[in-house]
Amino acid sequence: MADDLLHKPCQTCGATLNYEPGATTLDCPYCGSQNDIAVPAAALARFELSPALGGASETDLPPERHISCPSCGAEAIMAPQVFARSCDFCETVLIDQDTKLRRFAPQGLLPFGVEEGQARERLRRWLRSLWFAPSSLARSARAKQRLRGVYVPYWCFDAMTKTDYRGERGTTHTVSRRVQVMKGGKSQWVSRSQQVTRWRPASGQVARRFRDLLVQADGGLKELEDRRFSSWDTDALEPFAPDYLAGYEARLYGLDLPQGWQAALRAMEGVIRGDIRHDIGGDKQRIHTLNTHHWDERFTLVLLPIWMSDYRFGGKDYHVVINGRTGEVRGQRPVAWWKVVVAALLVLGLVAAALLIAGASEGVSLTPPI
Numbered sequence: 001m002a003d004d005l006l007h008k009p010c011q012t013c014g015a016t017l018n019y020e021p022g023a024t025t026l027d028c029p030y031c032g033s034q035n036d037i038a039v040p041a042a043a044l045a046r047f048e049l050s051p052a053l054g055g056a057s058e059t060d061l062p063p064e065r066h067i068s069c070p071s072c073g074a075e076a077i078m079a080p081q082v083f084a085r086s087c088d089f090c091e092t093v094l095i096d097q098d099t100k101l102r103r104f105a106p107q108g109l110l111p112f113g114v115e116e117g118q119a120r121e122r123l124r125r126w127l128r129s130l131w132f133a134p135s136s137l138a139r140s141a142r143a144k145q146r147l148r149g150v151y152v153p154y155w156c157f158d159a160m161t162k163t164d165y166r167g168e169r170g171t172t173h174t175v176s177r178r179v180q181v182m183k184g185g186k187s188q189w190v191s192r193s194q195q196v197t198r199w200r201p202a203s204g205q206v207a208r209r210f211r212d213l214l215v216q217a218d219g220g221l222k223e224l225e226d227r228r229f230s231s232w233d234t235d236a237l238e239p240f241a242p243d244y245l246a247g248y249e250a251r252l253y254g255l256d257l258p259q260g261w262q263a264a265l266r267a268m269e270g271v272i273r274g275d276i277r278h279d280i281g282g283d284k285q286r287i288h289t290l291n292t293h294h295w296d297e298r299f300t301l302v303l304l305p306i307w308m309s310d311y312r313f314g315g316k317d318y319h320v321v322i323n324g325r326t327g328e329v330r331g332q333r334p335v336a337w338w339k340v341v342v343a344a345l346l347v348l349g350l351v352a353a354a355l356l357i358a359g360a361s362e363g364v365s366l367t368p369p370i
């Protein structure tokens, strides 16, 4: 059965292998290691990163393909980044098995846990909760919106890290300073407290183990630009099986493994900087240098379930995505500008009133501290 191809990655680098019927071993064309094809793939395989990083870039998208449905014979079009979808006529799952499309096949997936009806309800509540949204939005969006269930590719990384750093710890003190003020037309000296930070050198080492660091690997979905869900329950990842794809679309990665790893390194550095600040302690921290050693880096490719919603409002297209596990909604919100203007004027009015009251009581002029 051709489905097996999706389950036969190289045991060293994770590349999808094409094996000959009857052969018992196969050399990986990417890393050269010999694979025993009788060994079944482990549950949610994770692979060593370094042998997998070399080789040609995979950022070019495959062309649109035509495949015919094995059940009803109808012809279906696979958009460039799509590798699985349902037949328009009989709903059979169509999977494009061409291993030349991409070097790595998904190893794991989180099945959809939020059904379309629940996702629609979340979306409706989200639209209602928007402060500055036009009042007619919830109604009109509900009428037109169509949800599309998509399995989106994500790189999933594990790594150990150790980081040496140099920086400074700042301790803040409150000091009293003499300030000249005008009061009732007369100048007089009063005490004012001021914050002063003293900096001392700090250096040290922090260590962190990263597990299941996710990098969105699609690259081609407008809906997901600048969007991140707050969490994914990666502990529930299941080994990939084509059955899960029934009724949904599944996509190939457009961001290749080296690009995904670069994004992961940036994300890890952000977390490590937080660890360093915590390690430095004090009231404020400065980081001058940091040097991170990574080892035991592993990766796998997974598919995560996302509901996509595109709607038009006031002649513009808006994109909203809903986490297919948690129901979290992320998206663009149309704004009713008159509501924003009224709110801004209200705030400005309050600030102006506060300034008038403060200004009336005293005129302030700062002098050098004594």
Ligand SMILES: [Zn+2]
Binding pocket: 010, 011, 012, 013, 014, 015, 028, 029, 030, 031, 032, 033
């Ligand atoms: Zn290999």
Ligand SMILES: [Zn+2]
Binding pocket: 069, 070, 071, 072, 073, 074, 087, 088, 089, 090, 091, 092
């Ligand atoms: Zn069909």
